[in-house]
Amino acid sequence: MRSTLAIRAANQVKRAKQLESRQKGQIRIAVWDIGISASELGEVLEEWNALKGPFAFTQVFISAPRQLLLAGERTIEVAKKWIRDVDDRPEIQSNIFVEGVNAVAEDVRRRLGFDKIAVLTPHMLAFLEGGGFCYNYFSVSMGRVIIVSGFDLRNYARKARRPFASAVGGLLLAQVLVNEYPRLGFHQETRGCLLDFNRDRGGLVQTLRKMRVEKSCLEQLPESARAYAAKMADILAEFE
Ligand SMILES: [Zn+2]
Numbered sequence: 741m742r743s744t745l746a747i748r749a750a751n752q753v754k755r756a757k758q759l760e761s762r763q764k765g766q767i768r769i770a771v772w773d774i775g776i777s778a779s780e781l782g783e784v785l786e787e788w789n790a791l792k793g794p795f796a797f798t799q800v801f802i803s804a805p806r807q808l809l810l811a812g813e814r815t816i817e818v819a820k821k822w823i824r825d826v827d828d829r830p831e832i833q834s835n836i837f838v839e840g841v842n843a844v845a846e847d848v849r850r851r852l853g854f855d856k857i858a859v860l861t862p863h864m865l866a867f868l869e870g871g872g873f874c875y876n877y878f879s880v881s882m883g884r885v886i887i888v889s890g891f892d893l894r895n896y897a898r899k900a901r902r903p904f905a906s907a908v909g910g911l912l913l914a915q916v917l918v919n920e921y922p923r924l925g926f927h928q929e930t931r932g933c934l935l936d937f938n939r940d941r942g943g944l945v946q947t948l949r950k951m952r953v954e955k956s957c958l959e960q961l962p963e964s965a966r967a968y969a970a971k972m973a974d975i976l977a978e979f980e
Contacts, residue, residue: 766796767920769886770854771912772845774804775862776890780905787975788909793968795916801850808844811836811863815875819866822873835866835875838887845885857910857918858886865889876941879915886915892941900948906979907948910934913972917953917961924960934973951977964973 747913771785785797807814815837819826826832841859849857865887866875879888888911897907914934918924930936930943932950952973958966 762851764792764796765794767794767855768796768853769916770800770849770852770857771797771860772800772802772804772848773860773976774808775895776860776908777794778860778890778905778908780862780903781908782848784975784979785903787979788972791863791968791971791975793972794920794965798854800848800857802848805844807840808836808859808861814840818868819873819875822868831864832866832875833893834864836861836863837880838865838867838880841887842882842885845884845887850964855918856884856886858888858916860888860890860912862890864891878938878941878944881915881919884903886919888912888915896942896944896948899945902948902951902976903979906951906976909976909979910948910951910973913953913969913976917965917969921961921965924957927957935956 771781773781784800785799789796799975812833815835816832818837819832823829841861842950844860845857864875865877865880866873867876867877867880877889879886881887888908890908893907894904897904900907914926918926924935926935926937927933928937928939930938930946931954932946933952933954934947935953936943936947938944953969958970961969
């Protein structure tokens with residue numbers, strides 16, 4: 741058992757580290773895995789942090805409240821207001837309606853004092869946007885909350901011959917960049933770029949196989965972030 745003193749010391753180290761990254765002007769991002777068991781993701785985050793770029797990632801280990809773990813019923817309830825043939829679309833059951841996730845995650849982010857929080861959930865993502873019900877998404881972000889879906893991702897990773905942690909990192913990287921740099925967006929065409937939208941979800945295999953941010957997408961980033969984003973993708977491509 742750790743003594744109170746040890747915990748206090750650990751907290752001090754943590755605070756010192758947070759202060760250090762704040763002084764460097766880094767954007768501190770908490771990564772909260774609520775059920776995709778991406779055990780090796782920590783190694784990816786360490787390698788990203790070693791680049792000492794604009795982002796500093798920290799894994800947080802907190803048990804998730806029940807409403808973050810359940811998908812189905814609430815999503816279907818919302819979907820029925822927007823879509824007529826919900827019963828013919830059984831995959832909606834595998835989506836979590838992200839509004840609830842967003843509120844809880846934002847509360848955790850604020851209490852822990854991070855700039856952003858990335859939640860990793862085992863469900864696909866459903867939300868309302870532009871007067872419509874969107875579902876089956878891989879990732880989404882609202883304000884300071886980023887949500888990444890691990891649904892079927894082990895399967896796509898295997899087909900792309902990538903470790904699971906690398907696939908999670910690919911989805912996370914794309915959404916972090918889009919969230920931080922609004923000029924960048926996902927594109928409809930699947931071009932083997934992490935910014936592929938992949939309406940046809942299977943297209944993700946090609947995206948993960950290439951594991952890069954193509955030049956035309958990098959050019960949407962501020963110049964200071966381009967080489968850094970490319971290196972983050974390289975780390976994912978080389979991760980074994
Ligand atoms: Zn692209």
